[in-house]
Amino acid sequence: MTGRVFITVLCVVLLLPECRNSSKKSENLVLADADSMVSVITAGSDADEEILRNFSSPLETANLFQVMGVPFSQAYLATSLNANVLSGSFNQALSLGILGADLGYLNIYGKTSTSLELVSSIKKLAEGLRVGQFFDFETIKRLSLNNSNLDSLLYLSIDSYNKIDKYLREDNRGYLSSLMIAGAWIEAQYFATQVIKQYPNTLLRDRIGEQKFFLDGLIKSVEPYCKMNDQFSELCSDLAGIAEEYRDIRISYTEGGAPVKTVKDGGLEITQTETSRVEMTDEQLAKIIEITGIVRNKLIAND
């Protein structure tokens, strides 16, 4: 009898972690037979949504700052946002997006130990929205303190946001998900516009101009909720204001020859020869900087 209990306990101990991983895997993997996978080809609005729901975008902006040699600055962060006093799902979801962008900025700069307070705020906001279960706070905290495995930290942070986004949409709370995306975008846009004031740079200038692509999609994502309440209405109006400043910015393309290929260390490096070019005047940029600052600072005002 005792032997059987022993074997049962041993099986549970040995198999449980694998079972847990298996169930997680099946959530994310795409299972398909031969021809059914063709249906996975995404098109139209679903595909646009897929691009929009990309929580790694603020990381790419922060990475560009590093490429430019811009030093880290605490001043860009939304430090005035106080998760303890934020009430209502609108403010919580928007702030969750804003703080997600802040977390990405801190992580890219390796300021992981200083991000712990931010992680606690994110935890509080996520719990307020009843999505705290998707954020692996303990592991993120541990990795942040160790400051040793940036890739895993980035993965866990982005994965948590992706899971929250997916859950909210499945839970018929897609409006909160759109708010999160709007918050993250506005914050990343704020970083970019603040940095370019101090460190004028063509690469960053182009990146700001290219946000025209993303902004159009963001407005479409928020549009269905614009009449939901006064807060949404104001956000829609703010985004429309930013879009207005982008209206006359042009993005053009130059054809190139065959891509340049180099084989190295078992991998392949490909350099694209086609290029894109942003046509944006100093005046247009100045207006984008100004309106972005106004909108973002209003959102973090805690009132």
Next chain:
Amino acid sequence: MTSMKKILLGLLILFPAFTIAAGQTVPDPMMSKCLSSTGQASKYLKDYRIQLGQGTSQNDFRYRAKMSLWKNTKYRFTLCTADNSKGKLILTIWDETNKIVLSSVDNDTGTVYSYIDFICNKSGIYQVGFDFTEGQSGSGVSIVSMIQ
């Protein structure tokens, strides 16, 4: 009987520690392994998890998705195939005009690369396509990271 109880008690005490160790930092083992192969200088951006059955066509990429790529960025696409897969995970990327911008397979030599570094000079929306070599079955992970 008493010693058996002690063993059981010991196992129960060890249980949480064991699960934490087995869970690792990233709970998905394939993802964890792939993350460790992206290189020291890489910064994780996105991942695709692919599992496909045996296919009928060798040239049609059965998993496709869209993603935005920004110019002046060097992206690394790391391709990790699970051990029990029949084929190797492969990748092709098309631009908005449906022109191929990169492929992880060199059709001339038959070489299948395990990672591709892509220096993007044209911002836009691209289509990424995954499959396994010769339309075979398999599972794998592709991680997109920045390396500059």
